[in-house]
Amino acid sequence: DRCQTLSVKGISTTMGQEQPVSPQEKQVLEDLEIPLARRPTETLFQEQPKTGNQYLEDTLLRSYLKTHLPPKVLEEVHQDLERFGNRLLTKIQPLGWECELNPPVFRQFDAWGQRVDRIDTCSAWRRMKEISAEEGLIAEAYERRYSNWSRLYQAVKLYLFSASSGGFNCPLAMTDGAAKVIESLGIPGSLKSAFDHLTSRDPRKFWTSGQWMTERRGGSDVGNGTETVARRQPDGTYHLYGFKWFTSAADSDVTLTLARIADAEGQCPQGSRGLSLFFLRVRDEEGKLNNIQVQRLKDKLGTRQMATAELWLQGARAELISAEGRGVASISNMLNITRVHNVIGAVASMRRMISLSREYARRRVAFGKLLKDHPLHMQTIARIEVQWRGAFLLLMEVVRLLGLAETNLASEQDQLLLRLLIPVAKLYTGKQATAVAVEAMESFGGQGYMEDTGVPVILRDTLVLSIWEGTTNILSLDVLRSLAKSQGQVMAVFLSTVQKKLELVSGIAELAPAVQRVQDAMGSLAQFLQKAGSEPTVTMELAARDFSYSLARIYTG
Numbered sequence: 001d002r003c004q005t006l007s008v009k010g011i012s013t014t015m016g017q018e019q020p021v022s023p024q025e026k027q028v029l030e031d032l033e034i035p036l037a038r039r040p041t042e043t044l045f046q047e048q049p050k051t052g053n054q055y056l057e058d059t060l061l062r063s064y065l066k067t068h069l070p071p072k073v074l075e076e077v078h079q080d081l082e083r084f085g086n087r088l089l090t091k092i093q094p095l096g097w098e099c100e101l102n103p104p105v106f107r108q109f110d111a112w113g114q115r116v117d118r119i120d121t122c123s124a125w126r127r128m129k130e131i132s133a134e135e136g137l138i139a140e141a142y143e144r145r146y147s148n149w150s151r152l153y154q155a156v157k158l159y160l161f162s163a164s165s166g167g168f169n170c171p172l173a174m175t176d177g178a179a180k181v182i183e184s185l186g187i188p189g190s191l192k193s194a195f196d197h198l199t200s201r202d203p204r205k206f207w208t209s210g211q212w213m214t215e216r217r218g219g220s221d222v223g224n225g226t227e228t229v230a231r232r233q234p235d236g237t238y239h240l241y242g243f244k245w246f247t248s249a250a251d252s253d254v255t256l257t258l259a260r261i262a263d264a265e266g267q268c269p270q271g272s273r274g275l276s277l278f279f280l281r282v283r284d285e286e287g288k289l290n291n292i293q294v295q296r297l298k299d300k301l302g303t304r305q306m307a308t309a310e311l312w313l314q315g316a317r318a319e320l321i322s323a324e325g326r327g328v329a330s331i332s333n334m335l336n337i338t339r340v341h342n343v344i345g346a347v348a349s350m351r352r353m354i355s356l357s358r359e360y361a362r363r364r365v366a367f368g369k370l371l372k373d374h375p376l377h378m379q380t381i382a383r384i385e386v387q388w389r390g391a392f393l394l395l396m397e398v399v400r401l402l403g404l405a406e407t408n409l410a411s412e413q414d415q416l417l418l419r420l421l422i423p424v425a426k427l428y429t430g431k432q433a434t435a436v437a438v439e440a441m442e443s444f445g446g447q448g449y450m451e452d453t454g455v456p457v458i459l460r461d462t463l464v465l466s467i468w469e470g471t472t473n474i475l476s477l478d479v480l481r482s483l484a485k486s487q488g489q490v491m492a493v494f495l496s497t498v499q500k501k502l503e504l505v506s507g508i509a510e511l512a513p514a515v516q517r518v519q520d521a522m523g524s525l526a527q528f529l530q531k532a533g534s535e536p537t538v539t540m541e542l543a544a545r546d547f548s549y550s551l552a553r554i555y556t557g
Contacts, residue, residue, distance in 0.1 A: 046447060049359035054160055055085035057355065060389055061156065064396055073146045077153055084135065084160060092131060092164045096305075098124035099166025100457055104251065104307035106297045117294040119251050119307045128168035133206035137161060138176050142183065142199045144407065151403035152396065155344055159395070162348035167305030167461065169348075171208040171249035173341030177334030178209035178256050181277075182321075184333045190319060191279065194254060210255035210282070211334060212311070214246035220474045222328065223272030228259040228313060230278060230320070238278060239291070239315040246298065248468075250309035254281055256334060257318070258327045269325065277322035277330040291315040302460030339426040339469050340398060346433035347395050349462045350388040353440035356455070357381055360444055371443075381443065384436045390556035391429045397555070398425050416493045420482050421555065427475040427545075428552035430466035437462045476544035479551070491529065498522060498554060518557045525550055 051057060065074055102122035110116045132138070140154040162169040179198040182191045197207035217225035228242025240259050247255075258275045260268035268274060283289055295310040322330035358381060361371035371377045401418040404410035410418070437459045441448035448455045466472055482490050502518060505511045528547070532540050540547075 047363040048453075049356045049363060051089075051355050051359055053082065053085035053089055054164075054351075054355070055081045058160075058351065060392060061159075064393070065156070068152075068396075068400070069149060073149055073153075077146075077156075081156065081160070084157060088160060088164050092128075092161070095124040095127055095131075096164045096166035097454065098122060099128065099168070099305040100454075103304045104297065106294060106307075106309075108294070115293075117289055117292075119294065119297070119309070121251055121307065124166060125168065125305065128166060129171075129206065129208060130203035132161075132168065132172055133201055133203040135161070136201050137172055138179060138206075139199045139201050141176065141406075142179060148400075148403040148407040148409050151406055152399045155340070155395065155399040158341065158344050159348045159351075162345050163352035163458070167303050169341065169345055170303060170306050171210075171252055173338045173345075174211040174249060174252070174334070175207070175209045176341065177211060177337040178254070180333045180337045181256060181330060182279075185321060185330070188321070191321065194279065197253070207253035208249060208251075210247055210249050210252040211338065212244045212247045212255050212257035213331075214244070216243060216245050219246065220470055222258060222275065226258050226260065226275055228257070229268055230259040230261045230276065230318065232261065238318050238320055240278065240280070240313040240318050241315060242313050243295075244311045244313065246308065247311050248306065248308050250294070250297075250307045250311065252282060254279065256321075256331060258331065259318075261320075261324055272328045273325050275327035276320055276324050277327035278318040279321045280316055280318035290317055301463060302457075303464055304460075335469065336422055339422050339475075340402065342465055342469050343391075343395050343398065343425045343429045346429035346462070346465045347388065347391045349433050349458055349465075350384070350391060350436045353437050353455075353458055354381065354385055354388055357384075357440045357443045377443070380439065384439050387432050387436055391432050394421070394425050394429065394552065394556050398422060413493045413497070416486060416490045417497060419486075420479065420490045420494060420551070423470070423475040423478045423482070424548055424551050424555070426469065427466070427472045427479075427548055428556075431472060433462045433465050434459075472545060476548040477541065479548045480540060480544050494551065494555070495522060495526070514557070518554060521550065521554050521557070525554065 055061065062078075065077065069077060099122060102124065104122075104125070105120045107116060107118040107120060135157060136143070137154065137157055140157065141151050144150045146153055158169065158172065165172075175198055179195060182188075182195045182198070185191070187195050194207070197205055198209060200206045213219070213222055213226075215225050215227055217227070219225070226242075228240055228244070230238040230240050232238055238259075238261070240257070242259065244257070257278050257280065259278055260270075260274050261276055262268050281290055282292065291314050293312040293314060295312060298308040298310070300308060358372075361377060361381065364371045366374070398418065398421050401410065401414050401421070404414055405418060441455055441459055444453070444455060447453055450456070470478065498518070499522075502515050505515060525547075528543070532543065
């Protein structure tokens with residue numbers, strides 16, 4: 001009764017009885033005595049998902065470029081993107097992981113007690129800066145080699161770079177925004193050198209820029225939250241005094257920031273009309289901080305690869321670059337660009353998670369078959385793939401319009417549509433990216449929850465996308481402002497543009513149900529607007545988020 005039958009790997013033996021044991025059976029029994037993880041005969045239960053050249057594997061991207069780009073542009077762009085895809089796979093992705101494993105460190109004092117306020121970043125982070133210059137990730141948009149398609153081409157490279165960049169896509173967003181502001185000001189002589197550095201392809205000359213707006217009283221409410229004071233000096237420069245609560249990419253070379261100019265009596269104008277825009281170098285030629293003290297680095301949920309700091313400005317030397325009191329209007333160009341970058345980051349993170357999830361489904365066996373052969377699993381992946389595809393096409397539409405505007409080829413309707421779609425795309429894709437990341441993480445089961453797989457990093461970094469550069473509610477209210485400011489023109493352009501797109505496919509039978517759904521949604525939207533016109537303002541404000549979501553879904557559809 002103490003005998004037990006054991007069946008392993010097709011070999012059956014009875015324990016507790018004397019019987020001949022073959023060499024094969026003996027090996028199996030010896031294996032059973034070794035802890036599972038140490039058995040040399042065992043193989044890994046789960047295979048790591050591995051993706052290839054992200055450009056060549058992205059059929060939607062390649063299809064879009066083939067459909068829209070002029071043939072000669074497409075030929076050049078295709079060659080460069082294929083090369084860049086290989087560089088991402090072999091060189092840049094490993095650097096991105098190094099950035100995650102080696103976050104910045106703040107050294108406040110040296111060994112002899114001298115205050116140095118040094119932010120040390122890893123070699124991989126510094127290499128990312130060099131690569132960004134070499135690949136022209138900022139320069140491409142300003143050289144305009146491909147006229148109105150240059151901005152779209154830059155966006156495509158950033159989209160491919162983003163998920164492998166180790167967080168370096170964030171300083172690039174602000175660098176692009178700073179270059180845009182300087183260009184919009186006509187590149188005045190005093191800023192010509194800075195513009196050349198920000199848009200350089202030479203790693204030795206390339207600068208990155210910060211964007212120092214958030215202070216202790218809050219983020220988006222800069223009109224009431226900005227306390228920094230600017231005092232004019234005899235040479236025409238200004239000294240800035242204040243506390244910047246949240247400065248992303250604190251290791252940048254230069255920055256743009258808002259401050260209030262004090263008059264002869266030391267009084268400062270209040271509200272947003274009292275704000276002016278300033279440019280400053282963060283360090284001098286010897287690397288010494290420009291009368292700036294670092295209080296601490298922020299301990300963030302995600303984007304840990306990048307140094308975000310609290311800074312004291314204690315007479316930081318700066319140059320006034322906007323008209324007095326026109327700081328908010330001048331920096332709006334920067335905000336538009338950084339919001340577009342936010343959309344790029346959102347779409348890129350969705351693409352990365354989905355490609356890993358799809359690849360995993362081709363390798364992982366559960367319940368006797370590959371995950372890709374389970375209909376419910378594939379339906380789940382298909383649903384998030386649709387979210388990504390829609391977000392990708394919305395992004396391409398935004399950067400296409402931006403490219404037209406930057407080359408003076410945009411019609412008035414194009415410009416109105418762009419003004420509306422930037423906040424709509426930013427707020428909606430930020431939410432989409434988080435939802436897609438969570439769903440894709442679940443598709444890996446418990447492995448998706450393990451830090452060393454890299455999946456949690458993508459989720460954490462994605463969460464900032466609905467917060468940075470304006471939360472969902474703030475941007476929803478911005479959408480309402482664009483409607484009010486244009487006296488309804490924006491909405492008329494939106495509806496007519498969607499209608500024209502629907503007419504282009506009206507003769508395709510397979511798309512008839514989809515066309516009908518979009519038309520029904522437009523009808524509901526028009527009814528809501530008509531009814532809201534007679535309601536108190538608060539009614540429209542309460543509906544702002546749902547209204548903005550509707551705009552995003554309709555245009556994406």
